[in-house]
Amino acid sequence: AGAASCTAPGSPLGFLAPDGGGWWSQPGRRLALGALVPTALTGLLWYLSNRTWSAYESQPPPAGAADPDTASDTAPALGRPGFWYGRRIVARLRAAHTAAGLLTVAVAVSAPTAAHDRRAEATAPALEALGWITQALLGAGAVTVAWVVCRRGRSEDRPDHRLDRAAVCLLPGAALALLAAVLLHACWSRPGWTSTGRLPGDFAFGVIMLGQGLCVLALAAVARHLHRRAPDPAAALRGLGGPAVAMLGCALGGVMSGGVAQRVADWMDGGATPGMAGAPLPGPPVLLSWQAAVLPPLLLVLALLAAWFAAGAARTRRRLAAAVAAEYPGESPDEARSRRIAGARTAAALTDSAPWFVAAVSGITLVLGAGALAGAWLSGQVPGEAARGAPPLLETAARTAQDAGSWLIGLGIALFAAWGRRAYRDPAARRTIGILWDVGTFWPRAAHPFAPPCYAERAVPDLTWRMAGWTGRTGGRLVISGHSQGSVLAAAAVWQLPPPVRRRVALLTYGSPLARLYGRWFPAYFGPGQLTALHRDVDCWRNLWRATDPIGGPALPGPDSPEVDRGPLADPLAYGRSARHPLPAPILGHADYQADPAFAAERAALLARLERAARAAGPRTAVAGGMPAQRPGVSKGWEASADPPGTAG
Incomplete structure (x- = not known):
């Protein structure tokens, strides 16, 4: 705004013209006005993070799920009771990052203002002293933010229900008050101040x-x-x-x-x-x-x-x-x-x-x-x-x-x-963006609170509560059916269950990226050892995959791996036309696994297996089957539905 070409008469920034003699013509006041934009952006990020925090990070796991006292050293990381519960750390980091953003804006305004006060001979000593004080406070604020971020890490062994109220409440408020003081200091009248050169961009x-x-x-x-x-x-x-x-x-x-x-x-x-x-x-x-x-x-x-x-x-x-x-x-x-x-x-x-x-x-x-x-x-x-x-x-x-x-x-x-x-008008584009969004927001936002909210921190506890509650109430057994990203959610939820409950759960996954994508990019969480342990912990696990699927693949490939995978399935189901397929069968790729006869066969086999186990266990045990469907509030592609006791899907 100090350039004449940007503040010419008729320009939207004309009221900031340095030679106009207006109240906003001084550089410090123009800096203060410009600082309102990044301040508002920081406030918006704080609001969005705070609004989603209670809906996602504050969802506790079921009582007694994945007890850390009974967990072994080789237990999967996703089975830790505090893995999907970031209530304390996200609130703490939100306060720290909000304060860091406000302090950054304050530094951008204070640095040129204080530098002018030190150079100008006509500046009042009080203004120069105030500049030194604000810069010292800004340095202390930066050290405090770094201390808040580094002092306490993420707790996963146990759900941490406490809140660091001093940091959560006082830190952003103190940073905002300091920013307000810096803006007032910059707006103080300095008649001899003219803008020259560039900001330190x-x-x-x-x-x-x-x-x-x-x-x-x-x-x-x-x-x-x-x-x-x-x-x-x-x-x-x-x-x-x-x-x-x-x-x-x-x-x-x-x-x-x-x-x-x-x-x-x-x-x-x-x-x-x-x-x-x-x-x-x-x-x-x-x-x-x-x-x-x-x-x-x-x-x-x-x-x-x-x-x-x-x-x-x-x-x-x-x-x-x-x-x-x-x-x-x-x-x-x-x-x-x-x-x-x-x-x-x-x-x-x-x-x-x-x-x-x-x-x-x-x-x-x-x-x-x-x-x-x-x-x-x-x-x-x-x-x-x-x-x-x-x-x-x-x-x-x-x-x-x-x-x-x-x-x-x-x-x-x-x-x-x-x-x-x-994406608002084209279902195909919306589906593609939805898939990318699901993958990108699966992991907890424990590293940065301004990231998009992790829907798995709501979906995994919801599914875990549902499985633990139904099996505990009825003594029944479950088939969890998961497609694509839903298979990742299903595995994460099963890991959160106590070992006795896991033995009552069977997995049916199809189009699953567990090994092909997650196992490759996150081997510490979905590597061959972790997936083999998952197969060992649940009652049974079957995985369907196609060679035409760009996302799904075998879960446990290799000649020495447990028998989990069935595939590659024929795609298309028929090569040419026939009485059963009068039209050319489509190439399904990642979609419509339920249309393949192998899906019905594997699902029936799992239900029959659980029903035999239920009869052997006694009359109180029931079997529940799950069909993929869309449920509000959770990722598309998976559902765990509990049928009435005594039925088999």
């Missing part, structure tokens, strides 16, 4: 990016060390899956920040290009322009990787198509039909290549990000200006990369918003 963005990169490298070193101590062949990228995804998350945040800043600056300076020679605005931080410039090379590398995977998939498809017809005895070969079936299987198999694709993208992102940081700090100019005087081809390439990257970032953000809007 370049340095701040550079430090943030460097810190993120160093944290990712440290995380990679720790993960590699842990993997070497206990090698797990099921772990994605040999234990480096977490650091690779963290690198992509940091890059996405930087790219979106750069895109928004570049587009806003471009809108505010009219027809000029921010940061270029002669432009009225100096442009956003130089680092953001360098991040935009490395985006076209990154997309080019991604295109080459996609082409390489596509070529390999085409070869695999041709090889599979030659043998498809032989799997359906008595059918006449149909080349087009075989290609479609082979294509579905090949596309589904690409899921197994995803870890290496993530590794390639994250590695390239790390290298290009380091290059962008070095270019911004060494040159101090945007890529187009830094290449001035270089060979014409190099200078043109730098300017083109910067301009193209800026527009691509803006286009990406627009497409992201359009896809979210499309």
Whole structure:
């Protein structure tokens, strides 16, 4: 707002013009006004986290479930009684992160204000002293926030029902009061203060990016060390899956920040290009322009990787198509039909290549990000200006990369918003977003309270209460039927049950990502040892899977594994037309497992098994069967329904 081009007459920011003589013309008051936006955003995040906290993190497990005194050292981590109960830690972290956000805004306002008071000779001594006091309090607040975050970790061995009321109530209030004092200090009249130069955005963005990169490298070193101590062949990228995804998350945040800043600056300076020679605005931080410039090379590398995977998939498809017809005895070969079936299987198999694709993208992102940081700090100019005087081809390439990257970032953000809007009208898009949301919000938000709420912290206790209550009331036995993400919820809920109750539960899973995705990316929770223990703890477990399913797969693959899996199931059910299948049978992939005769056969076998066990146990025991359905308040794809005692589904 200190630039004349942004505060011209008729501009929405005209009342902030530094030469207008108005109350808002002083830089400190403009800073205070601008600080209201991030303050309101921090308050909104606090409100959303606090509103969902009571609905999710505060759902206690059933009394006596997974008693820690009787649990063995090899018990699964998801079976700990406090794993899905984050009432104390999330409330504590919400207070700390809210205070950190408010203190960050206060620092952004206090730093230039106090610096001016120390330089200006006409400043009242009281203002300079107040600046020193507020900055000392800000430092003390930062130390307090770090102490609150680090002093107490997450308790999983027992449900922690206490609340740290001093931290939860006092910390955000004290930070808000300190921010109010800083804003009042900034709004004090300083007639001789004029805005010059830039705010410290370049340095701040550079430090943030460097810190993120160093944290990712440290995380990679720790993960590699842990993997070497206990090698797990099921772990994605040999234990480096977490650091690779963290690198992509940091890059996405930087790219979106750069895109928004570049587009806003471009809108505010009219027809000029921010940061270029002669432009009225100096442009956003130089680092953001360098991040935009490395985006076209990154997309080019991604295109080459996609082409390489596509070529390999085409070869695999041709090889599979030659043998498809032989799997359906008595059918006449149909080349087009075989290609479609082979294509579905090949596309589904690409899921197994995803870890290496993530590794390639994250590695390239790390290298290009380091290059962008070095270019911004060494040159101090945007890529187009830094290449001035270089060979014409190099200078043109730098300017083109910067301009193209800026527009691509803006286009990406627009497409992201359009896809979210499309979910309201297109059921297929809504289903895809729902699946991604379910997977992304499965784990407890014990690391960051401003993350989306973990629905499993409500769904797992609900299902556990239902199973424990029904079996305790009737002495009956249950079949838990879970599809896709529902199978993960079912496994997590069964682990929360006391061992005697687990023996009354049978699992029927289909299209399950337990081993294929969760076991690969989270081997400490869903590795082969944990899934084998799950099979041993429940009465029986059967898992159905298809070769055309991009998500589901075998739960316990391998020749020495227990007999859990049945598959790959035939998909489609029929190759050609017949009296039973007058129309070409569709390729179902991840959907409609209930339409396969194998589902009915396995479900009937489980119910019969439990019914025999019920009769052997005595007249009080009943059997209950569960069919997949949609239930309000829980993830789609699973349900545990208790039939009246004495029935079998």
